[in-house]
Amino acid sequence: MGDNRFTFAVQRLPAGPSYAESFQDQQSNRSNSRIGGQIKRIGPDIIEDLLRGKKNPVQCLNEYCSMTKKTIVYTETGSGYRYANYATIDDVQFPQGTGRSKKEAKIAGARRAFAALLDLDEEAFDTKFAGMSDVKIDRHGHKIVENGSNNPEHLYTAANVEELTHKLNLLATDHEILKSKGVAHALQRVNTERALSRASTINNSYPVVNNNNNNNNNELPIPIYGRESVLSGRPPSSMNQYLTSTPISSFGGTSGLTTQIENPITNLQEYCKANMLPIDIKTEVCEPDPKNPDQRKLYRSCVILDNDETKISDVYAYTAIDARRRASQRALEALMKKQPSHIITSKPMVALTEYEEISNTVADFIKHNRANDHSDMFDTIHNRFYAAFVVKRTQRDVGRVVAFGMGSRCPEPENVSEMGESLLDCHALSLARRAFIQYLYGELINYANGSAIRSILETSEKDSTKTQLKNHVSIHLLISGAPTGDGREFLPADCDGPMAPYDLVQMRAAGHAPIYEHPEHGHLRYKLSVGMETIDADPLQRFAIMSCSDKILKWNVLGVQGALLSNLIEPIKLASITFLSGFKQSHTSRAVCCRLEKATDPVRVHHPMIGRVKYPLVQPQEFDSDYSYVWSTSFQGEIIDARCGRPVTGGTSLISKVVLLSEYRHVCQRLKVQSVTSDTSYYNLKQTAKEYQQKKRAMIIYLEQKKFGYWSFEKKHLEQFRWQSTIPPIQRNITM
Incomplete structure (x- = not known):
């Protein structure tokens, strides 16, 4: 929160005949001036400047408050994917405005304040x-x-300007009228008259024209x-x-x-x-x-x-x-x-299905960024693979995109840093998941600040030192196509055609019926450096990157929060996975969860709802892969040079492991739990999540025993870095 204050002494004149007579005097065409500390009438110039765009609403509102000796405060807040700001005049709060920048949001807030004061539509x-x-x-x-x-x-006629000027003069002298224009009075009115207003709006606002014929x-x-x-x-x-x-x-x-x-x-x-x-x-x-x-x-x-x-x-x-x-x-x-x-x-x-609803939410996010993002990443999204995490706070909530990623390659091995400063995987799913982890750190900060309503987290019922997802909150994943690995390699050619009745029934009933018709069905697979191709995970390769299908499989066992956050949050499982294309129920269910359906404790696999939209997305022949993109509600979008795993602007990515380590230390301090010292490596901190590591080892052993291949070795040499005081926590966006 930040306040930009313009404070002036408050002094009002009583409304009386002398004031009305003074208002009717038209000799002066300029605004009132303070003479001897007295308020004189407001002239038409403020309204004219406002209506004709000679001055922006902030300038006009500041001028009005200065001349009427009122106190005005602008308060920065956040709304969805945008900045927000609202004005408070003499302790009367007005509706907030939003914009792509702080300046634009402030102007929008002043515009909405004028709209409320003058009973106008801000347009x-x-x-x-x-x-x-x-x-x-x-x-x-x-x-x-x-x-x-x-x-x-x-x-605008002279009569319009005179009428609005009269309103400004009345507002300058009568605080009760000013108070009636604020948000508090509007909310009270809505609560008491909601049913009547809604019925009036629906039934009477739009009469049929020429209904006598x-x-x-x-x-x-x-x-x-x-x-x-x-x-x-x-x-x-x-x-x-x-x-x-x-x-x-x-x-x-x-x-x-x-x-x-x-x-x-x-x-x-x-x-x-x-x-x-x-x-x-x-x-x-x-x-x-x-x-x-x-x-x-x-x-x-x-x-x-x-x-x-x-x-x-x-x-x-x-x-x-x-x-x-x-x-x-x-x-x-x-x-x-x-x-x-x-x-x-x-x-x-x-939207007829859960998957259509999630798709619509992400489509609106993409449309918004295509109109407001200054890069060309969203303009060329039809040639890119992307993934998004959506949070729903209630069952009826349409959801909100909190993390988004685009990409389809891994960096060259020689460009990978051992200090945790570069990314190992620049595929869309991995980037979106890292961005989601940054979102979770923001929710932990809200929780630590006592903002129980704002945060999606609450104190864990199992362990009071941890948090858990609130019961009514759900996490959903959307992928633009089939994930690399087992979920992509064996898809039939007609997977994007009309869905068969059996598949529709299975999708609507949230049923999973995996098939194993090929010797390699269900096998783990390693990613190649460029593109969506993978190879069988047998024999073992120490430094390979697991496919996206295998990562989703791991999340359905261990949770999307990862090892480090398992010390602070109970496992978070996906409620649903929506595919815009590349979906076949029998293959997809096997790839993302059902390979582990016969595993015993401590491996307990979660089976999320999986499905496809009615009209699948047309996939390009080749994806643009040299540059990736990542976005979260916690930070502005970041373009990544996928060949080296670093931002195109240089420096360290906001989702790199070294930055996430700094976030973890900062949150631990806020929650007053285990401290992170400069002597503890990133790898050792991950090992402190004992239950997480135990389940992961059991999962790997089961996959090896079932001849599904080998999970790549722990890349210990890439995780031996420690917390650095030169890398502070990120400056987060203000969100609601």
Whole structure:
């Protein structure tokens, strides 16, 4: 948390006739100035600067608080994959805004504060919404604005500016009105009126147009927003749609405080979230009519279903923002009425299975990063192999991506460092799992700080010195294709075709039925340096890297947390594994868990749910492998030169073993458990997890006895490094 404070003395004038008369005086066009410590009226310049984009919202809000002698505090926080910031004015907290940087989040927070103060939709004074920006709403209701050419034409009249200026003056002198605009009052109102508001929004917000006609067709009359309709008369001012219907005379009354602001885009956003429906709102400038050169410029906006490019609505207006709002309103009317001409029924609009839901969550993460990441890694993701860890906090939760990796090769042996500074495996699955471990360290820090609600961990029921995953939290893995090794080598050619009825039944019933039709079915395999090819793990190779199928097998016995974290966390098992392609139930189940189904104590294999999405991902002939990518909620994305196992920017990767050792020492200090000294090697610390090591040895012995091959030797010479004071714990992202 960080605070940026702009503090000014608080002094208010009583609201009275003299103040009202002073406000009506129009001789001065500039904002109030402090004379002799007195507050004078707010002029129109703050509103004009805000609406026309001459100053950003932070500058305008600071200026307003300075001139009205109010205290304003900006507080940094976090939200999902973005930075967040909210403003507090005279101890009244306002909604937070998010952005790709701290500066952008602060501006967004100030914009949302103005939106609450003036009873406006924040789009009313965000100039990017006035131009040719397109709006995307994903399956979870997240709204992304893709900036286009910015040509602000807000059509704000003097009356609009005067009305909003009046509101600012009332807010400057009446703290109760100011308090009513804050988050606390809004939450209280929502809790007391939620049922009534929801019923009103669903049933009454979108009346059927022209319902007096006798047309029995459910189709909405398209011409109401057509080009001819707009040209026949001027549409309502865009500002009038942002303002509440409450007259200015009742601004300080109860009705003015509870009136909901109708915003079709926001309502459409809520509908998309409820129905997991992705849409695009596209806007363009219409070509002028050569026969009528004096005709006003027209804007055209349409709403399109993102999953099949079906156009739901298509409208015209005199401003881009008017067109977007009208298109959103018409689209919502069409969706809620479920008109056959607008709704595609050939594909499901909601996730039908656990695997579709996880796939949708990761797809939204990729779409977000493709739009916001400055590298080209996500632009070329169709040529890359990737994996992601998703955390669900409840059964109904759609999940959140907490770790992500891309890659398909291992570094050259001569580039591997014995000091734990380089990565041994730059395949997507290994990178994502390391990023997930960094996420777990962040959760341990939350737990150590007493943030029981925020953390997914709680005190272990078996050992009070450890933590465990909360009962309602589950961990899910997604892989873009079949993992290297046994899960990939023997897949039939039709594995990405329509699923057979037997496979569908097995997948839905979470059943596993492995087959062993080939002598090498179930064998351990070693990775080659480049690509997805592997070789049989017989004979034994000391320095080989185990295949991804074998690593998943190990996680289903020992947990994904690894040896070091086993000293602090009970084993964490995967609830499900989702494959975007390369899935065959009989082969995949054998590779990831069922090879050990007959093993006895202490080897107890966990059988996660495994399945594939309905429409598999098309795999490239060859993967881009020279560069890998890793991301976690704990740090910004990192591009790895997979040929040497180090970041392309130089230095040490944030998921390297030497950095993870520093994280482990830091967390142990916070939890006040075993200390890590400079005399203890990384290898010796791993050996202190005795139960973990005992199960691992038993698993290796069982695999050898069943002639499944040999697990590669412990690479002791690569783990003899010790904690270094020159490598501090990472600076973590602020997350919620």
